[in-house]
Amino acid sequence: AQSVTQLDSQVPVFEEAPVELRCNYSSSVSVYLFWYVQYPNQGLQLLLKYLSGSTLVKGINGFEAEFNKSQTSFHLRKPSVHISDTAEYFCAVSESGNTDKLIFGTGTRLQVFP
Amino acid sequence: EPEVTQTPSHQVTQMGQEVILRCVPISNHLYFYWYRQILGQKVEFLVSFYNNEISEKSEIFDDQFSVERPDGSNFTLKIRSTKLEDSAMYFCASTMGPTIYSTDTQYFGPGTRLTVL
Numbered sequence: 479a480q481s482v483t484q485l486d487s488q489v490p491v492f493e494e495a496p497v498e499l500r501c502n503y504s505s506s507v508s509v510y511l512f513w514y515v516q517y518p519n520q521g522l523q524l525l526l527k528y529l530s531g532s533t534l535v536k537g538i539n540g541f542e543a544e545f546n547k548s549q550t551s552f553h554l555r556k557p558s559v560h561i562s563d564t565a566e567y568f569c570a571v572s573e574s575g576n577t578d579k580l581i582f583g584t585g586t587r588l589q590v591f592p
Numbered sequence: 593e594p595e596v597t598q599t600p601s602h603q604v605t606q607m608g609q610e611v612i613l614r615c616v617p618i619s620n621h622l623y624f625y626w627y628r629q630i631l632g633q634k635v636e637f638l639v640s641f642y643n644n645e646i647s648e649k650s651e652i653f654d655d656q657f658s659v660e661r662p663d664g665s666n667f668t669l670k671i672r673s674t675k676l677e678d679s680a681m682y683f684c685a686s687t688m689g690p691t692i693y694s695t696d697t698q699y700f701g702p703g704t705r706l707t708v709l
Contacts, residue, residue: 482634514700519702520702521595521596521598521683521699521700521701521702521703522635522683522685522700523700524697524698524699527697568635570635577648578623578625578640578647578648578687578698579625579637579640579648579650580627580635580637580698581637582627582634582636583634584633584634585634585635
């Protein structure tokens, strides 16, 4: 069965510092990978996704993620965060070619301090 | 930019009561989903719906749950007899094509917080 692990429940960081939010997954088949962000009182918004091709994926708001098949990871990075990046970030996977459902991690709360 | 909307934003109900959570997907989307997130836990898939039929459902989605697209715009989740453990944030999502075959992604609504007393 598929599962997603986000080891860090909270990540505090100062403004303009780099950040990495970790995501590891387990699956016996090929997967699609996603990062969603949830701002307070809003829905889940897609940041970026990996379906195939280049393992480095660029998304909105300056975020990027790298798919590493050997380490079954899909870590999210941003070289310089802003106060407005404070939000909950969710990693998700779906089993390619078989099902629509997304399997989510528990989320990481990114708190950016001035 | 088109968005998925959900009403109400917060629903409080007594245990055993029926609730209907409403969603308006993006207008040209054809695939619809419900997820839920119990406080402090993962977002969990409940059900997917296409062409007026359930495509897939999780083990959470038992006989107490049902979904319906009563008209061309709404997509509803009904819980017949709510339990305390149904308290959660419920998210609706929609997409134009099935995620497995296309580059479409699931667009999520802001959620309905259901509190069962």
